[in-house]
Every structure is written in structure tokens, then in C-alpha cells.
Amino acid sequence: MQTRFKAAKAAIVGLLSGMMFSSVALAQEAGQAFGPGEQALYRVQYLGVTAGTAQITVGAPMKQWGQQVWPIVSVAKSDPVIGVWPIKDKFVSYWHSEGQRSLGSDFFVEENHKRRRQRIQMKDGRTAHVVRQKEGAAPTEATHELPEGSMDLAGATFALRSRGIADGQEYTYPVFTGSKSFLLRAKVDGRQTLKTSLGEREVFRVKLQTDFSAKLQTKRDIVAYFTTDSSHVPVRIEAEFVLGSIVAELTEYKQGRMVAMND
Template sequence: MRKQYKGVFTGMLFSLLLSGSALAQGEAPSAFGPGEQARYRVQYLGMTAGTAQVTVGAPMKQWGKDVWPLVAVAKTESVAGVWPIKDKFVSYWHSGTQRVLGSDMMEDENRRRRRVRVKLSDDGRSAQVVKQKDGEPPRESTHELLEGTLDVAGATFALRNRALEVGREYSYPVFTGSKSFLMKAKVEAKESLGTSLGKQEVYRLRVYTEFSGNLKSKRDMSVWMTADARHVPVRIEADLALGALVAELTDYEQGKVVAPTPAVATQSGI
């Protein structure tokens, strides 16, 4: 099980908890702000396998621009048959333009470390990727991107800023650091859901991705977001090639309420 498990936990968390143009409408305060913190319990194959914490950090400078760091930290529990994992992913969110400027991934899995940095060009049409394992020289590559491309964390936070409507589908071009695809999320219903924080009114979304390998889904993923202005993900279910994974919100602290930004034009059909 150790070989099967490696990468599933971290990849799933950083690809799902977190989701240019086709962004927020600028008609209401941001659904999130600096100081927001969400904690999740993650179950894999029916047992608690680890935890994740997603934080909107304090404003900072990155590559000369003001950003909010979207920080996800994942770690496994001391469970038999599970790799020791403590990974950190940071996506640099530029609130003024509602896009990401790049990201840093720091992996520590079974005492093997790797770092991946993605930096988008100023026009957002290309990305420079640097990957490095401990004891090895860095490997660099350049990738062409569609206009408005986000990472999955940025796409998830951008979706939170949308005015969700039952029956509507939202699409975002996404770059993972090695692969590009169109992530689509359709709001299927509004319903009540029992959670660790009590009963919540939520939207149920069906999310389509194109992950491969251990993260390949047998069916579209299901995501539940609160139906209030925050649109906080409270539950995620995925049926992966290696088995079922569920992430549930266990604790939440709201961040700073941030004034709306100027309206951003959306792509046709999005």
C-alpha cells in the first residue's frame, strides 16, 4: 500500500482544496481574505489518513507585486502502511487582477525532498517551471498557456468569488506545473449537509478534471461549498484509481473582509 499511497494524499489535497479572465465579478466583497484558515480531516480507503490546513496569508511581495499567499500544508497521521508526508504548497494570488502569479511546492515524502517553482509571465501566456530534488541540479522548462490560466488552488478560490447558481457550469484553464487542462465545475443542487461544524446550507458541485496516474478519477468529483457569501468547501469526495478519498472541514476561521475590486471581463461562455 505504501507505493500506491505515495503522492495521492498530497496531490489530492493540493489539487482539490484550493480550485486572467473568467474570474470574480467585482460586485461584492471577496469571499475570502487574509487570515482565513480552514482545517480538514482526510480519509483514504475509509480510514483517517491525515490532515490539511489551508490558509490565506498576510499580504506580501512576490516578484515585485502585492499578493496574498494561499498556503496549504498537508501531513499524514501515524498510520501503518502510509508514507510519512509533510508537504507545503503556496499559490501567489494577486487580488487586484484576480489571477495567480505562480506557486511554490515543497515536498517532504518518506524523507525525500523536492521543490517545484512555477512563475507565470506578466501576460499570463507562459510559465517557467523549475524542479529540483535534493542532491540533484534543477531542471527548467517553459510551457505555453491559455490566457487566464490558473493553478488549481487559484481556480478554486476564483470559483469561490463567483455568484454560484444551480444548473450553471464554470470553467477555468488550469496548469499543474506539467500539464494543462480545462477544469469544469457544475452546480447540481442546493441542499443541507451535516458537518463537524453543524448543519450547513450548501451547493453541491460536480467537478471535472483531467488528472492522470494515481490521481485519475473513476468519475467526476463531488464538492460541497457553503451557500453563504464565503463559499467555503466543507466536503470533497473523489473515487480515484487507487480508492476513495474524502476530505471534511473540521475547523474554520474567517479572514478579513476585503472590499470589492473593479469588475473583470469574463470569457465568453464562462
């Protein structure tokens, strides 16, 4: 169960990070109090059992690759009661608020006391430099030529949200994961009311088609739910992978502070 859960959790963390990017950026455009300091905590269930948590925090402005960015930090932890294979992964996306895009990411993986790291630098819309390193081994590097307009999953989700959301709309965006490219397809599938940790809220139901492979291949569309108010808080994700079903649900939420777009 641990081996299957760690793979599914990595995909959910990526999706949650993407949704939080879009929520922050869209709220800034609308003049809402989102930005550094924003934090969301999600309970992750695997096959109906609470298997861990994912916490996503918008960090303070910093410099990365010579440019001012907001680090969006996602930390996923397994629940110690589900087994003896501890998992603690951290994914950091570097959001360039002025350019409204992600400049790249760092992924720190710690599973069963073994560590590895992946860094992606998106130099432009067509090239990505990837560095991977396992603990105790030399790093490996690769450069990938990408379809025009490629971005990470977070950037693609922001692009979807920044164009506005309306029932029935459909979008496609090229996404690069670090090893492969695919088209993210999204369709707004209407509205409904959900009971959430924020209370009963009206939400947009959005279907996402990805092209994850192997254990992360999906049996059907991933479904994500965003509140329809100006904050567009992501409150729930439902996915059914080959390795089993997984649900991430918002349990705690804290707004951040508003800053200038070039901060």
C-alpha cells in the first residue's frame, strides 16, 4: 500500500500546487488579500483511508535565477499509522508574479529514509533544463526541447484560471513534468454545492484529462472543485489511478497578504 500511495500522492501534490498558484494569481488580479502567507492544509485519502496530508504555503518574495519570485511550497507527509514506510516530499514552484508564469521547480523526495532531488528550470517556453540526483550519487543533467508554450502543471492551471471560468468551457495546455510532455485538457462541468471546511459553498466542477503513465495512469478524468467566489479556493480533488482511488480535501485555510505584482 505504501508503494502505491507514494506514487499517487506525488500526482495529487502537483495538482494541488497548480490549483493554489491559480487561486493566488487570480485573487491578486481581483484585489483580494492573497499572496505570501497563504496556507492550505489537505487531508489525503487513499482507498477510503486517511493516508497523509498535503500542506501548501505561499512563501515570502525571493530571488531565483536572478528574478523576483514567490516560492509556492507543497509538503506531503504520510500518516505514520498506515505503515512503516515514511514519506515526506517537498515540491517548490517559483512563481514569477510579474510575468504570470512559473520559472521552474525543485522537488525534494524523502521516502523510506532515502532522498533524491529534481530541479527544473524553464528557460523559455520551449526549453527546460533538468537536474536529477539521488543521495550518494552524482547528479545527471538533461535539456529538453518542448512544444511551444509549455509550462509546468501549476502554470497550466493558472493559465486556465486566468482566462476566466464559465460552464462548458474547454482548454488544452502543453505540460512538462520533468521527463515527458503531454496536453492537459480541462473542461468546466458546471456548478454544485459542497460541504467544506469553509462551510457550505458553491463550487465549479472541473474535469481534468492528463497523460500520466504507469501507476499514475488514470482510469477516468480527475475532478477538481473550486469555490465560485473571488478567492476560488480549491477544496477537493478526486482521482482514480490504476493503483487506486485518491481524494484530497481541504481541512484548514488561511489567507495571505496582498503585495504589489512586481514584488
